[in-house]
Amino acid sequence: MAAPQHFSTRYLSAPDVIALVQRKGVEPCLRGIADYIHADFLRWGAFDKSARVASHSRDGVIELMPIADDQTYAFKYVNGHPKNTRWGLPTVMAFGVLADVATGAPLLLSELTLTTALRTAAMSAVAARALARPGSRTMALIGNGAQSEFQALAFHHLLGITTLRLFDTDPAATAKLQANLQGTGLRTVACSSTAEAVRGADIVTTVTADKTNATILTPDLLAPGMHINAVGGDCPGKTELHADVLRQAQVFVEYAPQTRIEGDIQQLPPDFAVTELWEVLAGQHGGRASDTAATVFDSVGFALEDFSALRFLRDAAAELDMGQPIELIPELSDPKNLFGLLRTRSPLLCVVA
């Protein structure tokens, strides 16, 4: 075997990824990430999956989400601090790394704050393509915060949604969403309640932010054949659906051991029947039972989706030659002589250049 070239780590900053998405376009990025997610979910058994490692504190949580197949390792660092907007900071901030399983070398370091919003919406669309009734055109969007534009565009471009029925307890959030969606071709209808918004909707997406056991959706609001994309209930103590909504629907999840802790099904006993989405994508489960059944995608966000998003970013950055090499790992002329690094002349000048 020939020795590989010395590697360097490619770094994609937040401005790099913003520029990358602007150059490729939001739709191709959503579509690309969805394709990578779909492809990786079809290889479900190939992944070494583990629960995320959470460090809880008074005002929030910091998590590490690792996953690997036999070639590529990825992890995401992500926080959740609901009070952060008071300081002008996002409630969720993230970055992640792709590494080579064979050597442990980190190959890509990227921002994932913006990317997490894109991959969450792409994941929702992948699930809805498999679970919603074909021909779905109207979506209710409950919660019009930081994630809502991404959900709206993913369902517009990947599902064919043309009309959005909007509700948020804060009318300013709805106005911001409507302003951001101008020129996209989506028709938006601002509603004054969840009940009004879900009327006539084929799909209902809930992306509310309150860390509480809320009941955004109650059983009386369910309509035959509805698909519910429940995104906001994603950690212990944070749910959006009345338990009876779950009991009356077919429930699909990303990774059951994690969703039973973090998802809306945390309200139900550990033996409540759910189906992992990969089974539907791989044709091992039939998915929606009938045109009149209600389906729920109880989404919490799983490490595999970040793995897919990082792969997409790596390939897109290589295609567009974006980002920059960084020397996160020292380059050693003799790997057995680490101390020799300190005997060289100071490399400071070439670092700053």
Added chain:
Amino acid sequence: MAAPQHFSTRYLSAPDVIALVQRKGVEPCLRGIADYIHADFLRWGAFDKSARVASHSRDGVIELMPIADDQTYAFKYVNGHPKNTRWGLPTVMAFGVLADVATGAPLLLSELTLTTALRTAAMSAVAARALARPGSRTMALIGNGAQSEFQALAFHHLLGITTLRLFDTDPAATAKLQANLQGTGLRTVACSSTAEAVRGADIVTTVTADKTNATILTPDLLAPGMHINAVGGDCPGKTELHADVLRQAQVFVEYAPQTRIEGDIQQLPPDFAVTELWEVLAGQHGGRASDTAATVFDSVGFALEDFSALRFLRDAAAELDMGQPIELIPELSDPKNLFGLLRTRSPLLCVVA
């Protein structure tokens, strides 16, 4: 409460940390990291400690090591791939992050490949200061690889070791170590066996690299009052001490739940008596029982030591104004309008500048 300034993440590359150590000097860095470790070990109860998360593959392992107190969160990414030197890569590569517990904001991203060697040696010296006989002057150093210079210098500067008795199965490693230590004031004696090297040694440091259950030290080599600093036995299936050496000595560890899996004591039953080092440092345990007792520090490397090393780097980089700010997290004018990032003009030009 006033809103804090928007943060940026300080980035310390491998060349930055090499330059930092060269500017401060190896001795002040070892002494500084040892002081930070000592101070953090005295606050043992303040830390949210968890086992490292390991992803094992055919040729190695990739690990995440998180830890936090109520103000600061840290994690290290580190691999272990024994065959890496074939490709010209270090067997161990690492980087890490310090973050603000109150907001989740990542404040420092740093190389930790070189730093891990410094902190491991500093940790060994902190333990030996508490456990070795006062007046120890001669150390046997078994295994003369990438870690050995750091161990040698830490014990020289922090313990007063003046003579090193060296042995490695590869004489070239010993020659490299002797060459690297020229001009440091340490007297080195190359020996032809472990038995010869430990003769007359007050302290024995083992830093061998083979991933195997080795018996570098056997009970017949123990002398009254010896302190054994066992660094190389640090993962399942990788040990250096004959089990009877452990049975005949007082054994001290970093964090017992981790050491019972990874340390030399993995050979012994789970109820084998050990003492966590912080108890000795805090005066809750008397440490060495007598001048004739044998003591063992069964070191495996614990996340708290990386936390301490990252704190040291943060403070030293601030003092010397080293490293550079990176925009790992996007700066949002309205944190509730993440999508707004994509509506701004491309910031690509200012990124490259």
